[in-house]
Amino acid sequence: MSESTAVRTAGAPAGWLPGVGTISYGGDYNPEQWPEEVWVEDVALMREAGVNLVSVGIFSWARLEPTEGVFDFEWLDRLFDLLHSAGIRVDLGTPTAAPPAWFYATYPDSRVVTRDGVVLGHGSRGMVSPSSPDYRRACARITRALGERYGSHPALALWHVHNEYGAPVSDSYDEHSVRAFRTWLQERHGSLDGLNAAWGTAFWGQTYREWEHVGAPATSASVVNPAQRLDFARFTSDALLACFTAERDILHELSPGVPVTTNFMATSCPSMDLWRWAREVDIVSNDHYLTAAEVRNHVTLALDADLTRSLAGGKPWILMEHSTSGVNWQPRNVAKRRGEMARNALSHLGRGADGILFFQWRASRSGAEKFHSAMLPHAGTSSRVWKEVVELGGTLADLSELRGSQVHADVAILWDWESFWAQDLEWRPSVDHSHRERIVAFYDQLWRDDVTADLVHPEADLSGYRLVLAPASYLLTDAAAANLTSYTAAGGTLAVSCFSGLVDENDAVRAGGLVAALHDVLGVRVDELLPLREGDSMTLAGGRFEGAAADVWAEDLVVTTADVVATYVDGPAEGEAAITRNVHGEGAAWYTSTRLTGASLTTFLDGAYADAGIVPDRTLPDEVEVVRRRSVDGSTEFTVVLNHGTEDVVVPGAGQVLVGDEVDGEVFVRAGGFAVARADVAAGSVITEA
Structure with missing residues (x-):
């Protein structure tokens, strides 16, 4: 164990990432897109930026298992060793969101069928039918192989199952799903009489007398029974969850003590009941991307963060993905302006995140997301974005004291x-x-x-x-x-x-x-x-x-x-x-x-x-965001102030100002800037501004 790893282990709170004692900072790393000589440069730049956690392997199934049952781990071995030598921890993904071409060719009946009967093929992202027995067997095989090889590796801090379940498709109307849906209905309703009563099938003469006659609610001549649609949505969430728990259980068996997560999309992918899902992950993690068309998208960002904290039961959580600047799939992919990336990150931090990660580390030269922003953009280290990435890494390192503190809401x-x-x-x-x-x-x-x-x-x-x-x-x-x-x-x-x-x-x-x-x-x-x-x-x-x-x-x-x-x-x-x-x-x-x-x-x-008995605070301008975290023992309160407006503001706050200007004992927060305050609950406060 390296000295830096030993320090992090000593400071890690119970239930958090093993060996990690700071705010986690980093992002998705896809080294299979680059020659190995670039890896060395990447790791050196990660250290410069303050990166201490990267997610790898998420879309690597085709390289890890180039033909069915034949594995190639040597490249991943070298990557693990390179990252470990630099003191960078690994969030290892199971690549089950991206089945290889050989899977689609070998098991064509596992492909997703849309509600309109269209069979979806290979060539994009997203999974196959979650109810396919062949898909579940293949997922178990690759997950077991990864667990056996890397389950006790000293660089491993977290398992990351799949990627964004439910995106870009969730429900499938293939024959495997129809059969599984019938079984699910029998367990939920007990009998056809129970089903008919729950669905109100007396309306429009929809009464069922045989289970074989019950199907998925595919597109029909008019509106399909809404209770059937609702049950199929529940079934879909449960089918996806069964895929996750199967992989999670394998990893718990082979890699005891290493937490397992999957990255939610709390408000932007509504196909899963995440209250049920949150009980099944060891640590809640979430992906969030601004909707550029929303003028006040910093508010819906905060909503997403508060929902994620709530799913975590108030415990610290991980922002697994967000963007350094513009994304790639919206009609107008607006770039973030100076300081916006840091404010976005600090809003998540203020609302309970103890990990701040991005998609992705290095911008891709090819593929559908080549215009998606990255920590290391196409313009390289001379770019504004890179300089802000390095600045943010330093800021988060200075705010490690927030780690483990909690948000309380009335x-x-x-x-x-x-x-x-x-x-x-x-x-x-x-x-x-x-x-x-x-x-x-x-x-x-x-x-x-x-x-x-x-x-x-x-x-x-x-x-x-x-x-x-x-x-x-x-x-x-x-x-x-x-x-x-x-x-x-x-x-x-x-x-x-x-x-x-x-x-x-x-x-x-x-x-x-x-x-x-x-x-x-x-x-x-x-x-x-x-x-x-x-x-x-x-x-x-x-x-x-x-x-x-x-x-x-x-x-x-x-x-x-x-x-x-x-x-x-x-x-x-x-x-x-x-x-x-x-x-x-x-x-x-x-x-x-x-x-x-x-x-x-x-x-x-x-x-x-x-x-x-709640008193709203309307003393600050509407574009100033204030959120607080408190240490578990209640002795220390941290206040995060984010100025999303175009005018400088003065925020009341007693105590020493570490960075920034003090005006009559109050804190000056520039337009587009942020401040983080530390206060003894019984005494004064200390302010750090960026």
Whole structure:
């Protein structure tokens, strides 16, 4: 063991990467694309940049197993030794996201079949049918071979199974998947009677009498049974998860003590129920790429990071991939401007990441992603991007004290993939009502208010939160509805937005009507859904809501026990209740029956904040992001301040300023810059600015 490795091992927290005692920094390394003389140059430059962890082997199946059952590991042996000699740890991928050409030729029935019946072939990225027995056997074979060879290598810090499950395709309608789906349905519903009841097959005469007649919900003449579609989405997530756990179990057997992960795409690849997945990985990791078309994409970046931390149960996690600058697949691949890469990285760090990695180390000269940015770009070490990569490596090394600290939130936002799958199916009341838009709108207001939020499953323990927000909970199970009701009765504050609590786990409207699951806690019933025409809007009246605007959606509310906070001045529900507040037990529940945006949403949340005892901080400009981490023992708080705006700001903060200017005891943060503060909870603070 090298001296540097020994130091890292001594500082590694329990449950984290073995032998790693700093913030991890690096990215995907694909040396098979380059002659070996370039490897030596790469490793030297990695050391210059402060890289201490690289992901290798992710797309290397064709080189590792050039023909079926014949392996070539000599090149990977040399790479491991080269990296280890430089003190760089390895995140070793199983290459099962990229089956070789020989696999497609030998097992053509394993190829993915789309919902429209198109058979997908070789030549791109992505996996074959997750239900193919031949694919699963091949995955087990290559994984076992890698585990036996590298499971105890001193450079190994982490196993990285597959790559971005569910991207670019997730569901397959091949015969293997159809048969596996039937088995999955038998386990879930028990009998055909149970299946018919759950799917409501009496509608349109869809009743099944033989299991062999049940298929995957392929494209049909009209809208396919929505409960069948929802179950197939669940099945797809479980089929992919079974592929992961099979490889994970092999690696646990052959490489004990080395954690196993797979890189999620928490908000951009919605085909997996990551609450279930998160329980199966040793460390949560995530890939995030800015959507260039979003003007405030730094806000949705923060949302993605908060969701990843929530999936990790508050434990440290790894940002496995993000970009140094522009990406390669969006309609307009906007380059990041000076300082943006560092702000992106520090936002993830501030929200709980203890590893900051990129795709990829060296920009590829060939292939579909040759215009994707990299740590070492085509322009080389004279480039702006390279200089910022080196600067960021130094900054992260200086911030290693944050490692292992945690983020604490007083607010929870409900997030449920199954509800999203159901709401996104066809024939919903309005194409203008989007669960994603509602969650981002609520989250954006919290971001502006310097209020940190966790994302939680509706059935999760909510007792630690002062305020729970349900911006988009179309589907609620009985258990989830009971959970929200009891949370409020025990003294919590609940705020629910329109089109929530409509259906049960089978996408069926409950007996008792619309929003029946939340009648008691909200103190209202919904008699009718009243979506608006495109471009129409409404005005509200009542107290702080006098003159407030709303659009897209209204509901015909029947108030039972709630107080009416605002009414509709016009629109399809003119004169009726629009916003209500209901005291339930020791707590209170707010409900808006319309889509609120801008100032009207701010006013709605201000009412919920007041009930929850939360004071929003609106003293800084809207483009300044503030997030905090606290040491496990509670003695030290770290504050990350990111200035996404074009004007310099002064941030209140007592204590010594290590880098940057001090103005009357406060911290100066330049436009596009960031600051990291360290404060003893009982004493002053220390500021590091970049």
